[in-house]
Amino acid sequence: MAAAVQQPGCEELINRWIFDFYSSRAVDAFRSADYGSFAQFRDLLEALVVRPIDGRSDMKIKLRLMQFLSQINDGDKPDVRFQNHLTPLESALKTFEDICTETEVLQNDLEHLKSEMFLVVIVCIKNEQFQKAGDMLHKYFPKGTDSAGKKKLFEDLIKRRYSRHTVIKSTSYSEFKQDMLDFIEKLYPLPEPFLLKVRLFGSYTIFWILYYIFSAVETHSAETTQLSLNRLRTVYLELAKIFSVSAPFSQLEEEVQKEAEEESGIDLELNELDLRLSETQDEENGSVAGERASQEQSSRADHGIDQPEGQEKERPGDHTVTGSIMETSGSGSILAPYQVREVNSATPESTNVHPLENSKRREDAAVSAITVAQLVIEEDSQSSDMEANDSQQTPSPLKIGSSEDNPLQSLPMNSTPVRKKQSDWVRQGVARYGEGRWEKIKNMFPFKGRTAVNIKDRWRTMKKQKFT
DNA sequence: TTAGGGGTATAA
DNA sequence: TTATACCCCTAA
Numbered sequence: 001m002a003a004a005v006q007q008p009g010c011e012e013l014i015n016r017w018i019f020d021f022y023s024s025r026a027v028d029a030f031r032s033a034d035y036g037s038f039a040q041f042r043d044l045l046e047a048l049v050v051r052p053i054d055g056r057s058d059m060k061i062k063l064r065l066m067q068f069l070s071q072i073n074d075g076d077k078p079d080v081r082f083q084n085h086l087t088p089l090e091s092a093l094k095t096f097e098d099i100c101t102e103t104e105v106l107q108n109d110l111e112h113l114k115s116e117m118f119l120v121v122i123v124c125i126k127n128e129q130f131q132k133a134g135d136m137l138h139k140y141f142p143k144g145t146d147s148a149g150k151k152k153l154f155e156d157l158i159k160r161r162y163s164r165h166t167v168i169k170s171t172s173y174s175e176f177k178q179d180m181l182d183f184i185e186k187l188y189p190l191p192e193p194f195l196l197k198v199r200l201f202g203s204y205t206i207f208w209i210l211y212y213i214f215s216a217v218e219t220h221s222a223e224t225t226q227l228s229l230n231r232l233r234t235v236y237l238e239l240a241k242i243f244s245v246s247a248p249f250s251q252l253e254e255e256v257q258k259e260a261e262e263e264s265g266i267d268l269e270l271n272e273l274d275l276r277l278s279e280t281q282d283e284e285n286g287s288v289a290g291e292r293a294s295q296e297q298s299s300r301a302d303h304g305i306d307q308p309e310g311q312e313k314e315r316p317g318d319h320t321v322t323g324s325i326m327e328t329s330g331s332g333s334i335l336a337p338y339q340v341r342e343v344n345s346a347t348p349e350s351t352n353v354h355p356l357e358n359s360k361r362r363e364d365a366a367v368s369a370i371t372v373a374q375l376v377i378e379e380d381s382q383s384s385d386m387e388a389n390d391s392q393q394t395p396s397p398l399k400i401g402s403s404e405d406n407p408l409q410s411l412p413m414n415s416t417p418v419r420k421k422q423s424d425w426v427r428q429g430v431a432r433y434g435e436g437r438w439e440k441i442k443n444m445f446p447f448k449g450r451t452a453v454n455i456k457d458r459w460r461t462m463k464k465q466k467f468t
Numbered sequence: 469t470t471a472g473g474g475g476t477a478t479a480a
Numbered sequence: 481t482t483a484t485a486c487c488c489c490t491a492a
Contacts, residue, residue: 439469454486456470461484 016054020193042070046335065184068095070335072180076123076173080337089120121154125168130158189444426458
């Protein structure tokens with residue numbers, strides 16, 4: 001296995017897994033208001049993106065979201081600045097605007113976020129930066145945008161240089177932080193990291209991953225897919241060795257055949273997968289190189305499965321992850337802030353700069369953009385292996401850059417694959433958020449036409465099944 | 469919003 | 481008949 005790391009694309013892939021893992025840890029820390037740990041995880045991520053990383057489409061949004069959280073996290077610190085010398089909340093807004101631009105959706109959510117910009121003013125007033133508060137007030141709330149008299153109140157407070165008003169005191173920034181976390185988790189729930197999934201589900205997961213790939217290929221016509229049964233068998237045996245899967249390949253075949261006989265509804269899902277497989281091949285001049293390593297073959301398959309179609313056609317030259325983010329964010333670190341002495345800030349010692357968050361970091365980040373850019377451009381034709389199935393198994397409710405519905409959602413509810421999938425979501429949801437948080441679980445997985453009560457009932461039945 | 473009781477429809 | 485999925489209702 002040691003030699004495997006030297007294979008092209010391997011480090012990128014592993015870095016991606018690590019990125020996903022620490023993103024998840026960062027979000028957990030944020031959720032439990034452990035902001036110290038959050039900052040540590042953020043720094044780990046910041047350091048990680050210096051290395052080449054497998055940057056398929058959702059990597060970009062993940063990085064953006066971490067950036068957003070990081071900026072929100074520091075929103076109440078007066079001396080912190082992110083890129084372009086913006087305050088953290090301004091940066092957060094800008095980051096979100098970038099997400100909107102890049103995904104061409106979420107306009108309503110942008111408005112929602114803009115309405116939260118009163119917090120910038122409140123933070124400034126709280127820190128007695130009245131000049132800045134005034135500037136922000138005029139910048140974000142031009143004439144005629146006074147909602148519920150807030151603007152007038154703030155203008156008055158700024159004029160009187162009064163920072164102890166109850167509105168200012170009672171506004172809890174920590175609550176806002178959690179709101180913002182809810183906000184983005186709802187927009188783009190991070191799938192469970194592959195590394196955790198492997199730990200939790202072990203061979204069961206890999207079995208089903210391969211089962212779905214196999215199902216997709218099995219029913220596909222020979223002209224449009226060039227993955228043969230033999231190749232799949234090779235892939236399966238390789239992966240089974242790595243993941244210690246004991247189920248023989250023939251069991252997969254049997255499962256698929258059984259499903260095919262039982263289900264006609266599955267066609268819809270498979271068509272969707274087929275479509276993507278062929279699109280991927282189109283991009284690669286329709287050829288799957290004959291004697292590629294088996295792992296690469298699997299990566300092709302899941303590349304097709306995982307990529308939302310809209311994302312496939314990114315702007316020319318915009319293949320990078322950090323690279324493209326750097327373009328819009330200006331110079332500086334991607335995730336971590338740097339701290340500055342405000343011109344009107346009285347205390348020089350207030351710049352408690354993290355040793356890593358200095359200009360060298362920013363240089364490093366700039367280097368990282370190049371490193372990632374270079375490698376990610378190639379990534380499109382190279383892709384990764386099993387991890388993409390991670391997303392397949394735990395789909396994200398929001399498909400960035402693609403307005404299409406989840407193919408699963410158009411399947412009849414009693415279709416076995418859907419049931420299996422939904423049961424998996426319920427199981428994962430309970431594992432991740434705990435039994436009883438049905439509303440949360442409903443929101444975190446792309447259930448369609450399911451209420452929290454349905455999910456609760458489903459879990460009830462599943463538990464009963466376990467007992468009997 | 470959730471837990472839990474209980475009813476109905478459906479398929480085996 | 482039984483198991484299962486889903487639905488509805490009510491209390492907390």
